[in-house]
Amino acid sequence: MNTPDTDPRFRLMLVDDHPMMRRGIRQLLELEDDFLIVGEANNGEEALALLETLQPQLILLDNNMPLLNGIETLKRLRQIGYSGKVLLFTVSDAEKDVRDALRFGADGYLLKDMEPEKLIQQVRQALLGELVISPGLTRVLAQALREPQAANQVELTEREQQVLRMIAGGNSNKMIGRKLGITEGTVKVHVKNLLHKLGLRSRVEAAVWAMSHEQA
Structure with missing residues (x-):
């Protein structure tokens, strides 16, 4: 019998206050051989209570829920040291929600109107360490992470641009560090410097900044 230590599948948890939505997502994701739905929660409080028992590697998290919404749940998850992936999966494309989710450590922000096949692809990418964002949010992201200085006034060194x-x-x-042939400590210095120059507070914000300006 497989245990969390021996089962090769990715352990996913669904958090949404709509049972029909959870059922549909579960049925969709369970068609994939490498996904295992370890549990569901109706709201953030339930998710936090089940966290230690279920040990999910990725949490798909709705935002508009009773008791504890998605953003607050995300904050609590990071405060207690949860290091797994957290994807907001919601109907809201409000700038504040997108900004808050990324600043509090979300690994992605997805809208519920996306195609089922795209959701599967985005979940896989997140599990591999990529930041995933619904394509329609590019403009919202650019607005949400508008830097204090104009983009063409930010002067990053060539190395900082590579790191970004x-x-x-x-x-x-x-x-x-391995790819650039420098120490991890040196990379941390570059990250700190580029965040300061861009007026950003986290690696996630830096990733979004890079993505939004690449597509601008």
């Missing part, structure tokens, strides 16, 4: 592109590609500091 690699962050946007989902690479860890260790992987960036």
Whole structure:
């Protein structure tokens, strides 16, 4: 019998206050051989209570829920040290929701009007360490993460630009250091400097900044 330590499938948890929505997502994801739905929750409070028992690697999280909404649940998850992937999966494309989700450590922000096949693809990409965003949110992201200085006034060194592109590609500091032939500590210095120059507060914001300006 497989255990969390031996089962090769990715462990997913669904958090949504609409049972029909959860059932549909579950049926869709369970068609994939490498996904295992370990549990469901009706709201954020339930999700937090089940976290230790279920040990999910990725949480698909609705935002508009009773008791504890998605953004607040995300904040609590990061505060207690949950290091797995968290994807907001919601109907809201409000700038504040997108901005807050990314600033509080979401690994992606997806809209519920997306095609089923695209959801599967985005979940896989997130599990591999990529930041996933619904394509229709590019303009919202650019507005949400509007930097204090205009983009053409930000002067990043060539190395900082390389590091920024690699962050946007989902690479860890260790992987960036390995690819560039520099130490992880040096990478951290570059990350700190580029965040300061861009007026951003996290790697996720930096990744989104890079993506939105690439597509601008």
